[in-house]
Amino acid sequence: MAGTINILVGTMTGTAEIVAEDIQEALGEEGWTVELILMDDLEESVFARTGTFLICSSTYGQGDVPDNAMGFYEALKKSRPDLGYVRYGVIALGDSTYHDTFSFGGKRFDELLTELGAQRIGESCVHDASSDEVAEEIGVAWAKAWAGRLDEEKADAAD
Numbered sequence: 053m054a055g056t057i058n059i060l061v062g063t064m065t066g067t068a069e070i071v072a073e074d075i076q077e078a079l080g081e082e083g084w085t086v087e088l089i090l091m092d093d094l095e096e097s098v099f100a101r102t103g104t105f106l107i108c109s110s111t112y113g114q115g116d117v118p119d120n121a122m123g124f125y126e127a128l129k130k131s132r133p134d135l136g137y138v139r140y141g142v143i144a145l146g147d148s149t150y151h152d153t154f155s156f157g158g159k160r161f162d163e164l165l166t167e168l169g170a171q172r173i174g175e176s177c178v179h180d181a182s183s184d185e186v187a188e189e190i191g192v193a194w195a196k197a198w199a200g201r202l203d204e205e206k207a208d209a210a211d
């Protein structure tokens with residue numbers, strides 16, 4: 053059935069962007085239209101786009117969102133738009149050696165979007181840079197299952 057997925061990318065050293073690019077390719081092959089949007093200079097108006105949103109963000113500082121996501125995150129926190137019409141998923145990248153703040157970048161976005169009324173679809177995907185797992189492999193496998201779930205919900209809604 054497919055549709056549009058907008059991946060909003062928060063990254064410092066590019067891992068989250070590689071994950072997003074690989075998801076764009078994999079879901080594109082399954083018929084999805086996937087837009088990849090870096091969070092730099094992003095405003096809340098991005099949520100006026102058609103489709104579902106996928107937050108793909110790493111973690112920096114002391115459990116903060118990356119620098120390129122900071123302006124977007126803080127602006128949302130301040131203006132608190134009603135995002136009741138938004139459905140989203142989360143891919144949170146982190147490193148478990150930062151045990152007190154592990155994957156908090158993605159978690160912060162998740163908490164904020166929920167507070168603003170948006171609905172998360174499925175559990176978040178979490179990647180640990182200290183594990184043997186490759187971020188883009190984990191991300192693509194998770195995203196395929198997640199997109200399948202979006203499809204099922206659409207099919208249910210059409211019943």
Ligand SMILES: Cc1cc2nc3c(=O)[nH]c(=O)nc-3n(C[C@H](O)[C@H](O)[C@H](O)COP(=O)(O)O)c2cc1C
Pocket residue numbers: 062063064065066067068069109110111112113114115116118145146147148150153154155156181
């Ligand atoms: C200076 C620095 C601070 C970091 N702080 C955290 C942190 O607080 N919590 C966490 O889970 N990961 C932290 N990380 C790990 C990154 O989030 C992780 O390596 C991620 O895969 C990087 O993705 P990116 O290349 O998209 O920025 C930190 C990494 C660096 C270099």
